[in-house]
Amino acid sequence: MGEELEKTMDISLHNTLRRLLLSVTILLCVFTTLWADEEPQPVPEETMLMFVGEETKVLSIASRREQSAWQAPAIARVLNRNELRDRGAFTLSNALKNIPGFYAAQKEWGTQPYLRGIPNSVLFLYDTVPVGSEMTKFIHQLDHDLSLWSVKRVEMVNGPASVLWGPDAFAGIVNVVPMTGKDLDGVEAGVLYQGPGGHLGFFANAGCDQGLWNGFLSVSGRRGEEDDRPFGIVRFQGDGSAPLSPEERFGEGLPGESKYLEVYGNFSYDDWLNLSARMSYNDRPYAMISGEGSASWGESRGSPFGYVKVEAKRPFARNSALKFTGFYSELQYEHDVIDWSQTQEERTTYAELVYDRSMMAGTAIFTGGFSYREKSVQNAPLWQGYLPGYLESNNPAFFPIIFQESYDSRLWSIFGQFHKTIDDFNMFAGLRHDMHDDFEDQTSLSAGIGWSPSSSWRYKLMGGTAYRTPFARQLYEEGNPDLEEIRSLNMQIAWEKPRRMGFSATGFCQWLEDHVMEDPYAGISLPNEQKIHGLELEGHYSPSPSLKIEGNVTLLENRGSDETYRYLDSIEIDDEGNIVKVYDTKTYPYDLGADSLFNVMVTWQPMPGVILHARTGYAASRSLIYPRDDAFEIVSVSGEWLVDLGAVIRDVPFPGADLDLSVKNLTDNSYQTPGTYDLMEGPSITVQAVLRVTF
Secondary structure, three states, rough: HHHHHHHHHHHHHHHHHHHHHHHHHHHHHHHHHHHHHOOOOOOOOHHHOOOOOOOOOOOOOOOOOEEEEEOOOEEEEEEEHHHHHOOOOOHHHHHHHOOEEEEEEOOHHHHHHHOEEEEEEEEEEEEEEEOOOOOOOOOOOOOOOOOOOOOOEEEEEEEHHHHOOOOOOHHHHHEEEOOOOOEEEEEEEEEEEEEEEEEEEEEEEEEEEEOOOEEEEEEEEEEEEOOOOEEEEOOOOOOOOOOOOHHHHHHEEOOOOEEEEEEEEOOOOOOEEEEEEEEEEEEEEEEEOOOOOEEEEEEEEEOOOEEEEEEEEEEEEOOOOEEEEEEEEEEEEEEEEEEEEEEEEEEEEEEEEEEEEEEOOOOOOEEEEEEEEEEEEEEEEEEEHHHHHHHOOOOOOOOOOOEEEEEEEEEEEEEEEEEEEEEEEEEEEEEEEEEEEEOEEEEEEEEEEEOOOOEEEEEEEEEEEEEEOHHHHHHHHHHOOOOEEEEEEEEEEEEEEEOOOEEEEEEEEEEEEEEEEEOOEEEEEEEEEEEEEEEEEEEEEOOOOOOOOEEEEEEEEEEEEEEEEEEEEEEEEEOOEEEEEEEEEEEEOOOHHHHHHEEEEEEEEEEEOEEEEEEEEOOOEEEEEEEOOOOOEEEOOOOOEEEEEEEEEOOOOOOOOEEEEEEEEEOOOOEEEEEOOOEEOOHHHHOEEEEEEOO
């Protein structure tokens, strides 16, 4: 009875939230039409760019224009270039693991991101161009496949952001903002060494600012060993008619070296034309181990990615502007398993027109537009069955079943967001309607209010909805699936004393509907519902100008039924010689990642030219499920306590040269963490030294 009552209350709250968001959106749009200014009015720049105590921390993803994270209509955060460098963040996952709500789970092939308890739910952008994939939700550029050497800042929003950024801005959004010629007028170059693994790397940035135009170019690369675990199965296919005999499959294999290369450039003319392009190549080999059958084999993943983007902006007087954005991107996903080699391609064409207008003496802003996106997916792989089961010696005859699917999808969208400031209050509402050619059309909503009774206090209350595009396996197995939906409600209280201290507390609740998980053991789960609520606390204190202490805590809890999977259990041959597929179902507990996270960071400048940084982080225990065991075993691992250290020493060994040193996982380099099929060792202690020179 209690569960039925709780479910009824949740449905009622969902409907109330939807009606509230829709009503506020309609009222604000009507208000905009009736009270729009006749004459152009300038937008007061100081209201958009001032950040209490730290005016350089601006972001653009919350409302499509630069504003402070303090004032943004979102739970927003920014890491600038100096912070990334001081903390020794040489990958995006290194940078994000210090952010409340974000958990970076280590897998054999890289990092799996969780945000507020939802895996693979973040829309990652590079210069506002998506770098993820529609083929699978497991492709992320969070490690060395995305270089931070040319990055100006990293912008983050916790909570749905689909109104302005479309499908897949689900649990949040991260935008990597590269430098331009205005940020670097000269040349910066460096070399690095990282151990263990013998990593060698380089980077070179060159910028030119000529006033009317500016340009920027960056090249970086590295190579080294990331996995030194040996594996035993080195061949399997044979002549292609039947697998090799079990005794012929085994040998001695090692993953080998990973390789990364990236080139990025941009050009701007007179603030109205911007051109940019990025190309990256990567190849990461690793070992896979299945403890259930003691099988081990080698794999490698590569996701070469490139795009070309053009932006053009046309101002109208001083209060409005029209902006066009178009890009073409191409992702090649290369996945090698033992002696299988698969290459899939995903091409995206995107065009968008946005109108931006300030009104009511600069106290109101309207942003609206429409967009078109076309995707072409070629040869998306659909593995059937449990891979380690095929590799065992008791399978002398069957190959894993792999289908490859190709499809196109098109999406038209229209969207708008309105901001209004009245005294100490800042209200906003937004609406987006997505018109898919293959799925049911969907409408995303957002609305909220902010209140600043003084320059030190800020209150935010906001809610929103978003939808997630189905991935290839969903389309194959479900035909025309319902889109996964999230409803989110956020409340934040923040206090800031300029340059001394500050804190914030954010409570949130998320409702997931038609939630589907992609799982290596069993394909995909049946649509499910989950309710996730949590608390994010963060603060900072500077007892002196040379010392800063920061900390944050994330606590999560979920309610909902277990995930249910229908998977290919075995293949049998009947009396007539026909192949018969036998299916079964299993249920898994929902995977929150880590339900509690904790970080403390200290940055100290003991003398001019020397900056020291220390970080202690904790992630709660996690579980690995062995679903093929008769006992359906669940193994838990203890929580992780990790310590990172970093130092930046300027003008060493000569003027104009800087030395950056960092040590990761200093104290706990033998902990275990859930891998894909078995527990695996967490990353060992890592030391990196970077020598950079600025000309």
